[in-house]
Amino acid sequence: xxxxxxxxxxxxxxxxxxxxxxxxxxxxxxxxxxxxxxxxxxxxxxxxxxxxxxxxxxxxxxxxxxxxxxxxxxxxxxxxxxxxxxxxxxxxxxxxxxxxxxxxxxxxxxxxxxxxxxxxxxxxxxxxxxxxxxxxxxxxxxxxxxxxxxxxxxxxxxxxxxxxxxxxxxxxxxxxxxxxxxxxxxxxxxxxxxxxxxxxxxxxxxxxxxxxxxxx
Ligand SMILES: Cc1cc2nc3c(=O)[nH]c(=O)nc-3n(C[C@H](O)[C@H](O)[C@H](O)COP(=O)(O)O)c2cc1C
Numbered sequence: 487x488x489x490x491x492x493x494x495x496x497x498x499x500x501x502x503x504x505x506x507x508x509x510x511x512x513x514x515x516x517x518x519x520x521x522x523x524x525x526x527x528x529x530x531x532x533x534x535x536x537x538x539x540x541x542x543x544x545x546x547x548x549x550x551x552x553x554x555x556x557x558x559x560x561x562x563x564x565x566x567x568x569x570x571x572x573x574x575x576x577x578x579x580x581x582x583x584x585x586x587x588x589x590x591x592x593x594x595x596x597x598x599x600x601x602x603x604x605x606x607x608x609x610x611x612x613x614x615x616x617x618x619x620x621x622x623x624x625x626x627x628x629x630x631x632x633x634x635x636x637x638x639x640x641x642x643x644x645x646x647x648x649x650x651x652x653x654x655x656x657x658x659x660x661x662x663x664x665x666x667x668x669x670x671x672x673x674x675x676x677x678x679x680x681x682x683x684x685x686x687x688x689x690x691x692x693x694x695x696x697x698x699x700x701x702x
Pocket of ligand 1 (some may be wrong): 502503504505506507530531532533535536594595596597599630631677698
């Protein structure tokens, strides 16, 4: 299993695919960097389009240039962010001997969700997720679609049964978010909870003002 070779905490694989919600994936990378974790990133072609549509970011596809761009935007240390190409079958994430303990697909398109559920492994993101499943490692998928079809729901159920965590991009409102950033952080906080990484992005349950019982 992969360990950091550069003095950072254990690496986490983060894949951004072409569902709406690129902000969730970009913020997750920032938070993992801030937590001193090494971050291994893959971005699908469709995710590139979504990022350009939803944000002011223009991220290059070429892995070394992408790593430079992500390092600059998140303030990561040199070597803290590594990026892999879509068909880089020699990348460590493509094998159980080299892949990290945890992988997050955020956001996760229904296309990638289906491919992972059926073991398609047609690109490096799908292969890395397949490796996580076969090795019984932590795999977290953050789908965003509405409404869900029976195909989506059946694939989510089978992935859950295989040990993956389905963590839909469905922010709550009980913390009264005053900004898009607060809604993004609601989801990123839940991903960090799953990864066991400390954060103060949102108040924990029981710390939210105005949620006491009526007889208090
Ligand atoms: C702007 C934009 C928004 C999209 N939003 C979604 C979405 O919310 N959920 C989804 O599953 N697919 C969405 N798609 C479609 C996927 O990007 C498309 O199915 C693509 O083939 C997914 O490929 P990937 O899984 O390799 O990233 C969107 C596409 C674009 C361009």
